[in-house]
Amino acid sequence: MTIAKALVLEGPRRLVPRSLSIPAVGEDTALLRIEACGLCGTDHEQFTGAMGSGFAFVPGHEAVGIIEEIGPVAESRWGVTIGDRVAVEVFQSCRECEHCRQGEYRRCQVHGIGDMYGFIPVGKEPGLWGGYSTHLFLSRDAMLHRVPDGVDPVLATLFNPLGAGIRWGCTLPGTARGDVVAIFGPGIRGLCSVVAVHQAGASFVMVTGYGPGDAGRLEVARTLGADLAVDVAEEDPAAALAGATGRLADVVVNVTAKAPSAFGQAIQTVRPGGTVVMAGTSGAVGTPGLVPDMIAFKEVRVLGALGVDAPAYAEALRVIASGRYPFGDLPRRIATLETLEQLLTNMAGEGSVPPPVHGVLVP
DSSP: EEEEEEEEEEEEEEEEEEEEOOOOTTOOOOOEEEEEEEEEEHHHHHHHTSSSSOOBBBOOEEEEEEEEEHHHHHHHHHTTTTTTTEEEEEEEEEOOOOHHHHGGGGGGGGGGGGGTSSSTTTTSSTTTOSBSSSSSEEEETOOEEOOOOOOOHHHTHHHHHHHHIOOOOOOIITTTTTTTTEEEEESSHHHHHHHHHHHOOSSSSEEEEOGGGHHHHHHHHTHHHHHHHHEEETTTTHHHHHHHHSEEEEEEOOOOOTTTHHHHHHHEEEEEEEEEEEEEEHHHHHHTTOHHHHHHHHTTTEEOOOOOOOHHHHHHHHHHHOOOOOOSOOOOEOHHHHHHHHHHHHHOOOSSSSSEEEEOOOO
């Protein structure tokens, strides 16, 4: 019996090596040999227990790898074959329920948010449901994207955050050529949002961060196309944007984490009739500085955004493959299965070394 090496998160800070049996592949399933798995805030929050589960699981939801085995039905459905490099979406889709037929498979009635890659109990056969492993089981409901030829697998893991930037920063708010855009938060999704709105033709892009810890990330934002970088610990973002452009933002994308003041600042920074996208989950409780009546007075459109969709992921891979942006130069740290715990601890802000902009596991 062939064995996969994996890390199972059994509880907060208990990332345990396990050997898991690799299952036989059926007609409509496949097996992925994982080359790289991107890491984000969710990963270190799961590790530290800030985002609890109540069950043991193999984390990792930004997997890229090579198709090692595949059934004929799956081969036809996905349009890939043995040896192809693919990126795996976090959500699964039954392709049959009302939400899936409408393309809203984040709300799939069979899977949904409770049955995502990187967050499925290891006790559910075959257990290989996350990227912290040498192999990943691809169910019939998995969503795959073929990675363009020549794209390095480590860079290809950016399909996930860049896909988020495209949907959250462009598709959802309808960002148009000439728009002024403000992006709150210089994490990997905020930085990828800079690229996304730049691609969409935004005429001016502001990115915000907080304090000395974000100074390096704000410099990265400039290299990716941001016109203005603002430390909100020192400067009011609405005033800074108005001073630089003479106007407020058409679109504000809030991708901050644990920044309770950000929503209020976003409402102040958006123009009357503009759009604020509250993207992902921030872990913030309360909204100091928010004046709710301003949403009505300014007739602001506020949109919540949790996940990404297939068109955004596909476009992200095209942008990465274009070589137009210096993704290879991002401050990056790569870990193995043996050293991953140290990297996750660092990404959680613990220790004296600044967290990397882009963390990647190469199992």
